[in-house]
Amino acid sequence: MADVFIDGRFVGQAKEPEKMIEFLREKRRAGKIPDQVNFSYLDYLNEIRVVTDEGRVRRPLIIIENGKPKLTQEHIEKIQKGEIMWHDLINNGIIEYLDTEEEENALVALRSENLTKEHTHLELDPLVIFGISTSFVPFPEFDRGDRVNFGSKMVGQSIGLYSTNFLRRVDTKSNILVYPQKSLVKTHIDDVLHSENHPGGQNIVIAVMSFKCFNIEDAIIMNKSSVERGLFWSYLFRTYEAEEKKYMGGQEDIIGIPEPGVKGYAGEEAYKHLPEDGIINPEIHLTDEQIIVGKTSPLRFLGSLDQFITDLENIRETSVKLRHGEEGIVDRVFITESADGNKLVKVVVRDLKRPEIGDKFASRHGQKGVIGLIIPEEDLPFTEDGVIPDIIFNPHSIPSRMTIGKLLEIIGGKVCALNGKRSSNPAFHPTPEKDFVEALEKNGFKGDGKEALYDADTGEKYTQDVFMGNVFYQKLDHLVSNKIHARSRGPITLLTKQPTEGKSKRGGLRLGEMEKDCLIAHGASLLLKERFDVDRTTLPVCAECGLPAFHDKVKDKKFCPVCGESKIVEVEMAYAFKLLLDELKSMLIYPKIITKEE
Amino acid sequence: MLKEFQKKSLENESILPSIILEEVEKISKLKNIREKKKSELIETLEGIYLENSFEPGEAIGIIAAQSLSEPATQMTMRTYHFAGSAGLQVTLGLPRLIEIFDSRKEPATPIMTVYFKKEFNNEKDVENFAKKIKEKKLRNLLDSVSLDLTNKKIQIKLKKIKESEKNETIEKIKEKIKKINIKVREDNISIEPENHELSIRDLQRLKKKILDLTVSGVNKIINVVVIKEGNDWIVKTFGSNLSHILKMDEVDYSKSYTNNLHEIQEVLGIEAAREALIKEIRETMSQQGLNVDERHIMLIADIMVFTGEIRAVGRYGVAGMKSSVLTKAGFEETTKHLVRASVRNEEDNFKGIFENVMINQQVPVGTGMFDLVAKIGED
Known part of the structure; x- marks a missing residue:
């Protein structure tokens, strides 16, 4: 039972x-x-x-x-x-x-x-064991397992045409490839998902060779002329928001150009490019931290009496500014209402990202690399037919990683380009290599995919033939222009008086514990002190009780709140240490500073 | 005998570390360098060695720590394993290194290497010796044990062994455990305590004591392997009992070695323990294909032993001995140190490095180590 x-x-x-x-x-x-x-x-x-x-x-x-x-x-x-x-x-x-x-x-x-x-x-079919992004990898059974894994991870990071209605959308951040292409060598999933409507990369001509040492350690060399023709251009769309919020006591934000005298008024110059309503017009070029929407808000902490004062003094400038370190052109402006009935402004800013040194690219076989050099095509090697590679890929990336699938894709892509037909090569159903070889030979190419290349500097033929073909490459969402960051001076945090952290806050780059150990190991103690001097403070300390004293600037008098008019000594220390002493005091530990006459 | 030994060690009196002296010895043997030339060579080497000494103020501690811990991080990633290979299972790589620096009382795999005097350095004697020292417990010679609770007796049935061995075993029991009567009938031994008032628990205790009795061999030596190394016959033992083995006649006490550092400290003294510590660290590193300059290891070993006993590198050892409250609080167990300091009214003199980094003052190391002694132009 x-x-x-x-x-x-x-x-x-x-x-x-x-x-x-x-x-x-x-x-x-x-x-x-x-x-x-x-x-x-x-x-x-x-x-x-x-x-x-x-x-x-x-x-x-x-x-x-x-x-x-x-x-x-x-x-x-x-x-x-x-x-x-x-x-x-x-x-x-x-x-x-x-x-x-x-x-x-x-x-x-x-x-x-x-x-x-x-x-x-x-x-x-046996290929159902793979998920969606892994299915995008052609010839996966010819690659080592970990490479297929990396490859499918990077498919997810590729910049493409993620949605066909992107011009109507207001995503916080999105990337759009300018000239997306469907891949020459495809898999079954391209048909299932109709990837021709939203491809994730471009087919490029690749030459597998070393070139002028600029493609060592997985770097790639890109053809400048190809880039100028639009190869791997992409747009970064970023949406900025401003809302006229209503607060308790009938106060509200006002979208518009702030009046002079408002707290934090940035000066007339800063608002010059805004029209009367304070909301920027489309197709205006913006640079670093320029104002997109002018806005003022009431002061946050109002006392019981202050709330009736609507003076300019009690209004704060809270304009929406372009992010630090970014630039772009205003693409679209939407003015609507939020769910609470407040006026809501959404501004989409677009920025053209052309490939530059340091941008990351990858094929679908876990072979990623950053651009090491962009050279004009007249300086790049060419074939007898005048074909110039878009990307020069280093052959050292192949033997240790054993991504044979990529090599097959290269000759497969070459055959596709010659025949004008796409070839489908999903997992466990590959086109036999023999077919590719025959097709190449029929078209007058060498069956192994190698071609004679000519040196652009001398016009002489290279002594070795070079493996060349067409392969699908993806531009990955790791662009240097979004990441580059440096600081000499900038904001500090209130609590510790040390620099802020992170690119968006113009933060500093931490000299960490191990770096500190390095300076000590070098015996550079004065450099170490200078490096940590960011939060240096001079603290008046009572010589009797060893606690921080006051400096009354009006009377120019120093006195100790515990001992009264005792002897006060100036002590130089890190502000973070003063903070530590304060925290010890809050835990009922009395840290007494004992001062000595020098 | 002892004098000869002392003389031998006095000859090696040189500021050079032992590893360089060994190298000199090797080369002079290879190139037939005479004794006089050799001492000249050592003199020159000593000169070079001294010239390479650190300048005052150099942060040698941090350099030594980093020189050792950087390759140690490499070790976590690629420790070579000898999986499945025959021979003694020895702790190697990072686990062994951690064991050394934590100064564990007993290593996970205590190993002894026993060398022999000339007259015993042959296969037969060594094999006999190996058999002799292997620990045999009574437990291993038994077929069955039972407690006769009514008569308060312990009944033991031995395995089939030689008559002489049996007698020896019984003698051993008689010798080691007092106040008992033993009756033997063939392979059966019955043990009766003299005191008939014993409780059952005491009887159980007695049984355990009898079972754990070492019948033959040396205590703690669980396993032995005989190896030939060059011309020498060597016994490697799993388990270590240095004090007992060194006393034995066959053993060359000047060469035999154990990897239990605390045992070396007890038996041979702290200087020997220091040498052993250096050797263990160096060999653990070089087994993994990592080479650290001898002097870094020497410094760390010196710091670990200079109090007269081996201390661990860490919270309860070297780092715990620091004088500064703030440094200790900044390292580990912050609250414990702060509370202790506040209760005991401790002072921090800001003489060390870490506490000066905390308050952002000049660190007393390198260029910041020295102050002006004379004040010029002061009226």
């Missing part, structure tokens, strides 16, 4: 659970029970579980009967002709969806060759 549960509810018992399950499955395959219902018999608990609820992960599998798949060649032909559809296969019990629990009762074969009598299901 086995307990039967429907969606976790006990409903009864079954005398012969195995038979019952079989009966139920037959009914489902016959279409008597909806195909979304899954049954499973857990023999170790002696339970039958019937689940009909939502949120289960399920996948389709071909049903096997007596060691033979129910899906036959006949069905496939009918599908190709369009006579039957996917749901017909499900309704006729040829394919069914299993959830994680019912899977435990099934024995699934990965390939039809492996089928035995015990198998109950067959995988639709």
Whole structure:
């Protein structure tokens, strides 16, 4: 006797659970029970579980009967002709969806060759073991596993056309590739997801060779002329927001050019480019920290009396400014209302990002690299036909990583470019290398993909032939222009009087503990002191009680709040240390500074 | 014998570290350098060695620490393993290094290397010796043990062993455990305590004591392996008992060694322990293909032993001995040190490096170490 549960509810018992399950499955395959219902018999608990609820992960599998798949060649032909559809296969019990629990009762074969009598299901295709981004990698079974993993990770970082309605969207930050292309060498997933509508990169001509030492350690050399023709240009869209918020006591923000005299008024010059309403017009070029929307807000901490004063003195400038270190052109301006009924302004700023030294690119095989040099095409090697590579890729990146898939993609891409046809090479279904070789030879190229290149400096032929072809490259969202940062002076934090942290806050770069140890090891103690002098303070200390004293600047008199008019000594120390002393005092530890006459 | 030994060690009196002297010895043997030339060579080397000494104010402690810990981080990433290989299982790499610096009382794998005097340096004697020292407990010779609770007796049935061995075993029991009567019938031994008033718990205790009795061999020596190294026959032991082994007649006490540093300190003294410490650190590093300058290791070893006993590098050892309250609080267990300092009214003189970094004052190291002695132009 086995307990039967429907969606976790006990409903009864079954005398012969195995038979019952079989009966139920037959009914489902016959279409008597909806195909979304899954049954499973857990023999170790002696339970039958019937689940009909939502949120289960399920996948389709071909049903096997007596060691033979129910899906036959006949069905496939009918599908190709369009006579039957996917749901017909499900309704006729040829394919069914299993959830994680019912899977435990099934024995699934990965390939039809492996089928035995015990198998109950067959995988639709072995390539279903891969997820979406891994499926984008062509020839994955020719690459080492970790490289496929890296490759699929980087597919997710590529800049492309993520959405076709991007001009109507107001994403906080988005990147759009200017001339996206569908890949020459594709996989099944390109058809499934219609990636031709939102590709993630461009097909480039690659030459696998070293060149003038600027592509060592995974760097790549890019053709400047290709870049000038628009190769890997992208736009960075960033949305800025301003809202007229309402506060308690009837006060509110005002969008508009702030009046002179307002707290934090930046000067007439700073508002000159704004129209009367204080909201910037489209197609205006903005640079570092320029104002996009002029705004004023009431002061935050109002006392009980102050709230009736609406003087200029009590209004603060809170304009929305372009981020530090960025520039761009105003692309679109939206003026609407927020959910609370406040006036809401959204401004999208666009910035053209052309490839520059340090930008990161990758093919789909986990072969990433940054630009080491951009050279004009007249200085780059060329073939007999006058083909000049867009990217020069270092051959040292190949042997240790064993990404043979990339080499296959290069010659595959070359064949595609010659034939004008895309080639599909999903996992476990590659085009044989032989086909590529034959196609190349038919078109008058060498079968191994190598070509004679000519030195651009001398015009002489290189003694060695160079492996060249077409390959799909992605521009990754790690652009130097978004990351570069330096500081000489800048803001400090209130609490510690030390520089702020992070690029967005114009922060400093920390000289950390290990770097400090380095300076000590070099014996550079004065340099060390100078480096940490950012928060240096001189503190008046009472010589008697050893606690910080006051300096009354009006009377120009120093006195100790504990001992009165005692002797006061000036002590120089790090502000952070003074903070430590204060914190010790708050923990009832009395840190007494003992001063000595020098 | 001892005098000869002392004389030998006095000859090596030189400021050069032992590793350089060994090198000199090797080269002079190879190139047939005479004794007079050799001492000249050592003199020149000493000159070079002294010229290379650090200048006053150099932060040698930090340099030594970094020189050792940088390769140690490498070790975490690529420790060579000898998985599945035969021989003694020895702790190597980072675990061993941590063990040394933590100055554990007992290493995870105590190993002894025993050398022999000339007259015993042959296969037969060494094999016999190895058999002799391997620890055999009574537990290992038993077939079964039972407690006769009514008669307050312990019944032991021995395995089938030689008659002489059996007698020896019984003698051993008689010798080690007092106040018992032993009756032997063939392989069965019955042990009866003289005191019949013993409780069952005491009887159990007695049984355990008897089972753990060392019948033959040396205490703690669990396993032995005989190896030939060049012309020498060597016994490697798993488990270490230096004081006992060194007393044995066959053993060359000037060469035999253990990797248990605390045992060396107890048996041979702190200077020997220092040498052993240096050797252990150096060898652990070089086994992993990392080479650290001898002098860094020497400095760290000196700091670990200079109080007369081996201290660990860490909170309870070297770092815990620092005088500054702030430095200790900044290292580990901040609250503990702050509370202790406030309760005991401790003072911090700001003489060290770390506390001066904290208050951002000139650090007394390198260029910041020295002050002007004379004040010029003061009226």
